[in-house]
Amino acid sequence: MKISQLIALVLFLCISAPLSAERVAEVSLRFGRQDNLVKIVIEADEEFVLNAITASSVSGVRINFPGSFNLQIQKDFMYETSRKDHVLMISLKDISDIRTYRLSAPARIVIDLKIIFQGNVEKPEQKQQAQPDARRQPGDALQQTGKSVLPAPQHSAQRQADPNRPPEGALKFKTVALDPGHGGYDYGIFRQETREKEINLNIARELGNLMQKKGFRVFLTRRADQYVSLEERIGTSNTRHPDLFLGIHATDGDKFVITTATADESAVDAAARLYRLSLRQNRHIEKSRAAAKSLGEAIKAEFKTDVIYRELPLPVLTSLDSPAILIEYPLADRKSYQQKDRERIINSVAKGLTISE
DSSP: OHHHHHHHHHHHHHHHHHHHHTOOEEEEEEEEEETTEEEEEEEOOHHHHHTOEEEEETTEEEEEOSSOEEEEEOTTOSSEEEEETTEEEEEOOSEEEEEEEEETTTTEEEEEEEEOOTTOSSOHHHHHHTSOOTTSOGGGOEEEETTEEEEOOTHHHHHHHOTTSOGGGGOOOSEEEEEEOOBTTBOSSBOSSOBHHHHHHHHHHHHHHHHHHTTOEEEESOSSSOOOOHHHHHHHHHHHOOSEEEEEEEESSSSEEEEEEOOOOOSSSHHHHHHOGGGGGGGGHHHHHHHHHHHHHHHHHHHOSOEEEEEEOOHHHHTOSSOEEEEEEEOSSOSOOOHHHHHHHHHHHHHHHHTTO
């Protein structure tokens, strides 16, 4: 009798083990909206949420779960979702700000979004102030800082007016804004032991120290583990008029990614394109692209790998009145970036920004 019971127990364990290993988790997605604010809540078992890897930007959210899952989505969810293997993708559009964080009891991933109201991108009084003066040249564009209006630097117009001068020759950065992405309860990409927000800040601090030693003037959009909205990052940079804005983020891929803004050609009148406050990046786009190329070449030389270049209409780039690029370092197979890893990134970035001096 005991032998038969033992055999039955062994058979039960053999059958139940693979079944438990193939257990499919239940994941629910719900959302709520009030005015231009949207909150998305993704709920599952605590272990499942804790081991999920989340990456977010204003164009989408990617969540890599630790196993198979069934997804229940609240009816009338306003964004497109897709699934592949253990990954859930949420495609976003018309987003000006995004925050991602984890909560417990119950375990959930929370995504806070701020929507751009189409048609309210610019206030009427801003449009009146932004109208071009017939006596002005395109290079005399006005830039608004709070309530004061200051003339834009003349060298931008001079550079555009000289077709024989290569873009690389114009790359002379003296004041640089470093923007470590995420912060506070916005973790960026996060795993159990890794938070993108912390790596971004460490890289920005160490890069800023190195560049100051090389004679640059540097300021950070955040110096501590605190949440800073996109509007605050943009406002800080536009107020201080840097020669370059450098956003620092991670990607869950295995290659470096360098992003510049997409030039907006929607306005028929070239002067109108130049003066519209929501398209301030347009007049700096060539210098932004040249900076991206210089930075990419330095990274390729250091890491012996390809660099992905892309152009996206990200608000943090398109709304800046200075050359602006965003670099994403690969975080696919790494638990964290130790000092030596950060030093390689920092040295290559600093080299890419000083090559052209």
